Amino acid sequence: MIRIEGIAAFVATVENGSISGAARQLRLSKSVVSERLAELERSLGGALLHRSTRKLGLTEDGAAFLPRAQRITRDVAEAAAAIAERRGTLSGPLRLAAPVTFGRLHLGPALYPFLKAHPDLALTLDLDDRRIDVASSGHDAIIRHGVIDDTRLVAWKLAKSRRLLTASAAYLAEHGTPRTLDDLRRHRGIFYTNRGAADWRFRTAAGPVSVQARSMFGVNNGDMMRDAAIAGLGLAMLPAFIAAPAIKAGDLTAVPLDVAPDEEYLYMAHAQGRDPSAKLRALRDCLKEAFGDPPYWDAV
Structure with missing residues (x-):
């Protein structure tokens, strides 16, 4: 048996x-x-x-x-x-995957009160900047920033995510401050390798446009992208949930281009065909309330 x-x-x-x-x-x-x-x-x-x-x-x-x-x-x-x-009551196991930096800075602080309020839950959180295949990984859901193009997933929007093109004052003093998309192509870029060098997307009157600058440094972690920009290595496109504290502290500057970066969202996504549990829906609602609309980290 x-x-x-x-x-x-x-x-x-x-x-x-x-x-x-x-x-x-x-x-x-x-x-x-x-x-x-x-x-x-x-x-x-x-x-x-x-x-x-x-x-x-x-x-x-x-x-x-x-x-x-x-x-x-x-x-x-x-x-x-x-x-x-x-x-x-909400009880039993729940397994999530989320990006490292967002998990540390914002997801964790939103999760702790939720878990305290539901002590019978057993949450496992995997922090990893790789793209997790939730359809086969055994996770109940993933938290993801940016575009979700996997048709096997059902995505819930948790919060808007404003992106900012950033640089240090020292870099801008040495290389000049770009004003247009054409200017960007002559600058050094710091890129998130899970997206690649075409990640600089902007809203224009003709629709979204991607600009490819010269790659100076590629890394799959937002904390290191921010730190590399502060060190003056180049321009970095960062979400406000990473860049805002450094901008407020004066370590980074939001580059004043004539167009704005394309808007993105933070999502919770689960596999299609799998009915989301009440605990997963409750967690979604908790996170949406904790992040706010507009999210608290957008106050730059």
Whole structure:
């Protein structure tokens, strides 16, 4: 007989990359997780994992079983949460992914009161600047800044995100202050590598226009983009939620172009075809209220 505890141990081991990680997530001893994995493999009649002293990998059977196992554990968790929600409480696991800088600066402070108000929730937050594939990663939702063009996702707008072209006073004194889009092409750019050097998009009377400047520095983290701009390496297109404190402190200047950067949004997105739980909807509403309209970080 296949037991749900064994399936949960298998999924947690794969998603954490180790039995130790699974034990920490499940709050069990390593020996209990190992026993549950062994019992599951006996029930299925074959090995699911390659075990070695250095790494753990999926067997062919394990790779085939994993998506179904993830779906089973998610369905059981959602069923338990649905019963709790019928009783007027939010409970059970919730897994999110979000960009590092936004998570640290703004998402965390908005989450903590929500979690305190709902102590039966068990939230796992993965901060990563990579583009997470929520349709296959096991996350309930992702927080994303910018355009979402994945048709497999349902996106909820959380807040507007004003973007600012920024530079240090020292850089502008040395290289001049650009006034037009043509001026930008002669300047050094600091770019977010997950978007590329064509990320400078502006609103014009003829519609959105992208400008490609000379790449001076590329990095996949907003904090480092801001710091590189403060160091005078070049111009950086930054969201106000990163740039505003540095502008207020006088470390950065918003470059006064004759056109404005294209407007963007912060989204919470979940996989299409998966009914969002009451706890996910409640979290969405909490974040929208915490960020405000217009969002508090836009007050530059």
